[in-house]
Amino acid sequence: MSIPVVRAETFYLPPPARHPEDWSQIPPAQRVFRWAEHRQQRRLVPPAGFILGQQAFARINHNRWVADCLCGSAQVVTPADPRMACTECGLGWIRLVFPEDVAAVEASVAGLLPHERNWWHDDDPAWDRPAAAEDEDQELVALVAETAAAAGLVVGTPRSSLSPAIEEASR
Known part of the structure; x- marks a missing residue:
């Protein structure tokens, strides 16, 4: 049995004292705000709107779908809710670019050990993208x-x- 690639909806979960379904009504991209509030003990309010013309590329990094903010922070994301807003610098919602066939990409890394599962979008100019092997x-x-x-x-x-x-x- 293969270990699935981690997505926001399986990473950002309520604290152990709460029922696992407590956050089921919160969209996956917004769960990072509840998760950070609990762990950092500070109030975080998700932004109200999108920043037009901004986008980020989602990638698989050590078996997690992640995306980077312009400030250098990153968070676990999901193709089920392809947007992110930064809990660090307050950047508003931006659109995330996922591959057209998410399942195929996840299947392409499934045979690797979880810490070796890395994938970048072809159009992603990421600084940490390795040169062609x-x-x-x-x-x-x-x-x-x-x-x-x-x-x-x-x-x-x-x-x-x-x-x-x-x-x-x-x-």
Whole structure:
């Protein structure tokens, strides 16, 4: 059984002393305000309207759907209610961009360990988005081969196929 990707409606839950369904009537994107109020012990009022023309990209980060605020804060979000407002800086509601096929994206990371489940939208210019893995791998392979060749080493061969000088040194 696979561990599902965490969404706002399963992350932002009432305190243990309250019934789990106590927040069921609160839209998932607004639950972060109730959750933060309880944990930070300060009153937070969700904004009244949307900021037109602003959007953020949702991504999977360590098995959680998250989105970043312009201030650098982030929160767990959900495709069931694709909007967010910041509990830190007070930024009003902004639209979130999720992939067209959320289930397919979640399925694409399901085979990984939860802490390795990361996904970015193709259009997301995020600062922490890794370079294409294939490009990095090819560059690393080329660098290792070049360095090994300069040192007279054979790379990627079984020990018995190493150069005689290396075999002699390893005895």
